[in-house]
Amino acid sequence: MGALEQLAEEAPRFFTYWNMIFLAEAAMNTLLVSFFGCVIGYAIGFIVSTFRVLRVNPIPPLRGVFILYTEMVRRIPFLVLLLCVFFAFQLSGTETSLFVIATTAVALRMSALAAENIRAGYEAINPMQWEAAIAMNMTPLSTLVRVILPQAWRVILPPSTIHTVSMIKETSLISQIGFLELTFAARMLNQRGFSALICFGTILVLYFVISWSFARVGRYAEKRLVHEARKPRNAAKVQSVLKQQGGVL
Numbered sequence: 001m002g003a004l005e006q007l008a009e010e011a012p013r014f015f016t017y018w019n020m021i022f023l024a025e026a027a028m029n030t031l032l033v034s035f036f037g038c039v040i041g042y043a044i045g046f047i048v049s050t051f052r053v054l055r056v057n058p059i060p061p062l063r064g065v066f067i068l069y070t071e072m073v074r075r076i077p078f079l080v081l082l083l084c085v086f087f088a089f090q091l092s093g094t095e096t097s098l099f100v101i102a103t104t105a106v107a108l109r110m111s112a113l114a115a116e117n118i119r120a121g122y123e124a125i126n127p128m129q130w131e132a133a134i135a136m137n138m139t140p141l142s143t144l145v146r147v148i149l150p151q152a153w154r155v156i157l158p159p160s161t162i163h164t165v166s167m168i169k170e171t172s173l174i175s176q177i178g179f180l181e182l183t184f185a186a187r188m189l190n191q192r193g194f195s196a197l198i199c200f201g202t203i204l205v206l207y208f209v210i211s212w213s214f215a216r217v218g219r220y221a222e223k224r225l226v227h228e229a230r231k232p233r234n235a236a237k238v239q240s241v242l243k244q245q246g247g248v249l
Helices: 003-014 017-050 060-075 078-092 098-123 127-135 140-177 182-191 196-229 232-244
Strands: none
Touching: 003 196, 017 060, 017 098, 017 140, 017 182, 017 196, 060 098, 078 098, 078 140, 098 140, 127 140, 140 182, 140 196, 182 196
């Protein structure tokens, strides 16, 4: 029996109401872990990258801690990081849901990737803008938020979209700790007697739809934020901020 004949025979039994509910629950878990993990990760990454900036944090040992954190987490395979988080929660003796463990692992991974993206965005801005803003008695943190960050989006956003989509796909490894997400659901359906072709072929389509949707959202945000930031009127806005402090660039 060929692959097409096998799919045609299995499809009526596979695409039933309860199987679709099961896959929908798994897809929702994948989306929730990805969303909360990425949001928390980017919040942590912003803090880490900000404290790596010399003008914000002039203490070398403290900057070294944040640099070490970023470099370590970025270079650890996600599956190893996931298992470390899983066993760390077990050793702590606390009753923690698999959702919390999975979200924590995703957040840690994304925090390191986000910290590197944001650092690159900061460094892409001309250092003279830092000096001019500080000369106008703006604090380093105020300079970062009001002058540097609005211009850095054009560098930060494109790789952030790529890393977010990549992280959605890497959540397939969360099935290794028994969390119900798309890959785990496909394995369970396969063990119920359905062929691997229809089980994993279905979640392949679901992963594509989710990843494509996030990529489209990222491109839309890039068009709205990055392209707007390149317009001359945005430079005027930056200068207006400095004028309020008593001078211009």
